[in-house]
Amino acid sequence: MVAYTIQRIAVMCLLIAVVSVLVFVAIHALPADVAILILGDSATAEQVAALRDKLGLNDPLLTQFWRWASGALRGDFGESLLMQRPIWPIVSEALGKSLILAVASLVTVAVVGIVLGVVSGMLRGSAIDKAISIVGYLGISVPQFFWGIVLSLVFVNSLGWFPAAGGFDPSAGVLASLPHLVLPIVTLTLTLLAHVMRQTRSSIIEELQSNYIRSARAKGLSERRILFRHALRNSLLPTITVLAHDFGWLLSSVVVVETVFSYPGIGRLLIFGVEHHDVPLIQAIVVILTAGYMLANLVADLAYSFLKPQIRYGRAVA
Amino acid sequence: MMKPIRALMLGLLLSGAILAAPAARAQSKILSAGYASGIASLDPARAGNLQEYGYVNAIYNSLTYIDADLSLKPELAVSWTSNADVTSWTFKLREGVTFHDGRKLTAEDVVYTIKRIQDPKTASRIRSQLEVISDVVAVDPLTVRFDLKIPYADLPMVLGDYTVRIIPNGHADIAKQPIGTGPFQFVEFVPGDRLVAKKFAGYWENGLPLAEEVRLRHMPELATAISALEAGTIHLLADIRPEAVDQLKSSKTVQVQSAPSGTWFAYVMNNSKPPFDNPKVRQAFAALVDKKEVIDFASFGTGVRSLTTIPPTSPYYLKDYQEPAPDVARAKALLAEAGVSNLNLKIFYPSADTEQERMALVLRERAKLIGVSIELSGVPNDKFYADVEGKEALATTLFFGRPTPDTQTYLWYVTNGSYNVWKYSNPEADRILNAARRASDEAERRKLYQDLQKQILADTPGIVVYVKSIATGVRNNVKGFRPHPRAWVELKAVSLAN
Numbered sequence: 001m002v003a004y005t006i007q008r009i010a011v012m013c014l015l016i017a018v019v020s021v022l023v024f025v026a027i028h029a030l031p032a033d034v035a036i037l038i039l040g041d042s043a044t045a046e047q048v049a050a051l052r053d054k055l056g057l058n059d060p061l062l063t064q065f066w067r068w069a070s071g072a073l074r075g076d077f078g079e080s081l082l083m084q085r086p087i088w089p090i091v092s093e094a095l096g097k098s099l100i101l102a103v104a105s106l107v108t109v110a111v112v113g114i115v116l117g118v119v120s121g122m123l124r125g126s127a128i129d130k131a132i133s134i135v136g137y138l139g140i141s142v143p144q145f146f147w148g149i150v151l152s153l154v155f156v157n158s159l160g161w162f163p164a165a166g167g168f169d170p171s172a173g174v175l176a177s178l179p180h181l182v183l184p185i186v187t188l189t190l191t192l193l194a195h196v197m198r199q200t201r202s203s204i205i206e207e208l209q210s211n212y213i214r215s216a217r218a219k220g221l222s223e224r225r226i227l228f229r230h231a232l233r234n235s236l237l238p239t240i241t242v243l244a245h246d247f248g249w250l251l252s253s254v255v256v257v258e259t260v261f262s263y264p265g266i267g268r269l270l271i272f273g274v275e276h277h278d279v280p281l282i283q284a285i286v287v288i289l290t291a292g293y294m295l296a297n298l299v300a301d302l303a304y305s306f307l308k309p310q311i312r313y314g315r316a317v318a
Numbered sequence: 319m320m321k322p323i324r325a326l327m328l329g330l331l332l333s334g335a336i337l338a339a340p341a342a343r344a345q346s347k348i349l350s351a352g353y354a355s356g357i358a359s360l361d362p363a364r365a366g367n368l369q370e371y372g373y374v375n376a377i378y379n380s381l382t383y384i385d386a387d388l389s390l391k392p393e394l395a396v397s398w399t400s401n402a403d404v405t406s407w408t409f410k411l412r413e414g415v416t417f418h419d420g421r422k423l424t425a426e427d428v429v430y431t432i433k434r435i436q437d438p439k440t441a442s443r444i445r446s447q448l449e450v451i452s453d454v455v456a457v458d459p460l461t462v463r464f465d466l467k468i469p470y471a472d473l474p475m476v477l478g479d480y481t482v483r484i485i486p487n488g489h490a491d492i493a494k495q496p497i498g499t500g501p502f503q504f505v506e507f508v509p510g511d512r513l514v515a516k517k518f519a520g521y522w523e524n525g526l527p528l529a530e531e532v533r534l535r536h537m538p539e540l541a542t543a544i545s546a547l548e549a550g551t552i553h554l555l556a557d558i559r560p561e562a563v564d565q566l567k568s569s570k571t572v573q574v575q576s577a578p579s580g581t582w583f584a585y586v587m588n589n590s591k592p593p594f595d596n597p598k599v600r601q602a603f604a605a606l607v608d609k610k611e612v613i614d615f616a617s618f619g620t621g622v623r624s625l626t627t628i629p630p631t632s633p634y635y636l637k638d639y640q641e642p643a644p645d646v647a648r649a650k651a652l653l654a655e656a657g658v659s660n661l662n663l664k665i666f667y668p669s670a671d672t673e674q675e676r677m678a679l680v681l682r683e684r685a686k687l688i689g690v691s692i693e694l695s696g697v698p699n700d701k702f703y704a705d706v707e708g709k710e711a712l713a714t715t716l717f718f719g720r721p722t723p724d725t726q727t728y729l730w731y732v733t734n735g736s737y738n739v740w741k742y743s744n745p746e747a748d749r750i751l752n753a754a755r756r757a758s759d760e761a762e763r764r765k766l767y768q769d770l771q772k773q774i775l776a777d778t779p780g781i782v783v784y785v786k787s788i789a790t791g792v793r794n795n796v797k798g799f800r801p802h803p804r805a806w807v808e809l810k811a812v813s814l815a816n
Binding site: 033034035036037038039040043044046047050051054082083084085086090093094149152153156157160163259260261262264268269272276277 | 356358359360361364366438439441443445446493494508509510511512535536537538539541542543545546548549551699700703704736737
């Protein structure tokens with residue numbers, strides 16, 4: 001188990017290195033120039049050249065990459081070319097805010113999705129089952145920015161229940177910040193609900209039809225006990241895979257939600273970096289998001305084995 | 319049974335207290351302003367968008383101040399004089415001004431600031447405007463002298479511009495640690511979210527600022543920004559896009575205040591490339607374009623028509639000029655005279671700018687009337703500056719307003735000027751431009767700039783269509799706000815009435 005985990009982490013590091021090289025090459029393949037973007041409409045050929053020189057952009061690509069990589073290995077992600085300040089504090093703060101959103105959404109999706117999935121699985125074919133399915137499909141087939149803007153118009157403009165835009169200030173107290181999170185979380189949840197719901201539903205249906213459940217029923221166990229002590233545990237396994245996959249998807253889709261709700265997270269920061277061709281900023285964020293995604297998958301696999309003791313990595317199953 | 323209920327009541331009370339606590343702060347003294355653009359760098363020399371201008375206005379001062387009526391007022395300098403041939407200016411500094419960290423303002427701070435802007439490594443957008451300065455010297459702790467390469471009457475006004483904000487001598491780390499002499503001092507900056515600054519108790523202007531704290535909020539999404547304004551989360555929304563101005567007309571809590579700015583929109587015709595190397599073709603297009611149509615469609619009617627890069631707000635603007643009405647027949651005739659037919663053109667514009675895209679669309683449709691087919695080609699910003707501007711035959715463009723007639727025209731119209739996007743070259747225009755920037759007699763300057771505009775209108779290097787009106791959304795309880803033609807949001811004299 002431990003050996004397996006270490007092996008996975010080693011692979012992760014290798015993959016992150018590969019990804020950072022690929023992103024670096026891809027950015028430089030684009031015909032964009034950060035010096036021109038910094039100078040804007042005052043850009044003259046002479047000024048652009050001087051700025052490129054200062055930013056070390058005229059050095060060979062290998063040198064530029066090594067400069068970044070050696071710093072990153074030491075934990076120093078360098079300075080943002082646009083903002084002229086150290087990247088790590090900016091990125092870690094933005095990441096923290098996005099994580100709050102992502103984790104809260106994931107928990108909400110998990111809880112609501114599993115509950116709805118179990119309910120629709122057990123009440124298969126009923127009107128409730130169909131209604132839940134419709135909600136799920138609506139959520140997944142319409143783009144997030146649409147839901148975001150609609151929710152904003154209804155709950156902020158018309159009803160005034162929630163505050164508009166960003167303004168997420170953790171120093172103002174947890175309860176004061178919560179209203180700012182509700183709509184972004186609902187938007188993210190709506191789009192992912194169908195996945196989790198449908199997966200849970202079909203898993204539950206399958207489990208409830210299996211032999212050992214039939215035996216349990218024959219033994220006289222209550223439906224409730226059957227559900228919570230036996231069926232649910234096993235049917236959750238595929239759901240966990242879905243959730244792990246969704247976490248990675250969440251990290252990337254926070255970008256849209258963060259833009260709609262002016263939420264100062266890592267997605268918005270990445271857009272800023274890409275728009276302005278701020279290479280060190282883009283590299284840092286990509287590395288972090290890649291690591292995050294891989295960690296989520298690793299955690300999911302480890303959780304898998306926790307839920308099903310038969311699955312133990314590194315040893316043959318008896 | 320009582321205990322859980324008591325615990326619950328206590329919990330509710332506690333939560334109430336936590337919720338109420340932030341509200342207990344003096345809410346009425348915190349001013350929030352929203353911006354669509356976001357601060358990239360905190361270096362005042364790099365200020366290039368509206369939120370950055372808002373930031374430098376709050377935290378710093380310049381030597382002079384360009385007021386809302388475009389007159390020049392003393393700020394860190396109390397008086398200024400030039401020598402007889404205007405090749406040298408001497409500024410006397412205000413006494414008793416302190417920076418936010420306590421040190422006193424001296425001439426050395428001014429010298430450092432100017433030299434830093436002139437250094438190409440600083441990448442300041444305003445560097446070209448200070449090129450006329452050959453040296454800046456601290457004569458004594460409260461006196462600064464500028465020696466110029468050429469006679470230049472506009473120097474005091476140029477020094478009042480956005481980015482010429484005075485920073486402490488030797489403080490190269492200004493982007494990480496903002497220190498200025500302005501009405502508010504820096505508290506925190508969260509990239510992509512907000513910049514917070516609090517009242518500077520030691521500010522030199524008595525009685526100001528009125529607000530205890532200002533917050534500059536970055537809100538790129540228009541719908542959420544407008545909700546925030548209507549809900550009172552922000553009190554001002556800077557530079558509302560024209561399409562949203564109508565939306566707010568019916569609001570009971572918000573009014574829109576507009577001021578024409580110097581930011582101009584134009585069609586650029588490359589005078590060195592066919593077909594626009596032929597003046598008749600350029601004149602044909604000038605006769606073709608219906609400026610009102612462009613203004614209505616591209617700027618939703620909010621733009622103000624203009625003639626050249628000198629804006630209608632300038633005292634030097636050619637006010638009495640009667641612009642000929644659009645004349646499609648004349649355009650056709652001119653094209654025929656030029657011997658040009660079956661023209662197929664591409665018009666380039668920065669793809670992120672929907673207003674310029676709409677301008678391109680209008681021209682495409684209009685050109686059909688004279689048998690010219692135009693294809694739209696949107697390109698990303700940096701590609702636009704690198705590959706299109708000054709290189710392709712036809713494009714749209716936008717330039718931010720500048721403070722003086724020389725800084726508004728010289729680099730755009732002089733032969734080989736850095737911003738001469740139309741590749742225009744006329745020795746007569748060069749002569750006028752060079753004479754005008756040296757002229758110290760006001761009447762002479764006025765005449766020269768009028769002549770320049772007439773020359774440009776005759777040569778038609780491009781078609782400047784309109785200048786942008788900057789619309790600011792202002793809540794009804796905001797007092798003391800004045801829209802400014804330089805497009806900045808000045809907050810020191812703004813307060814909230816309850």
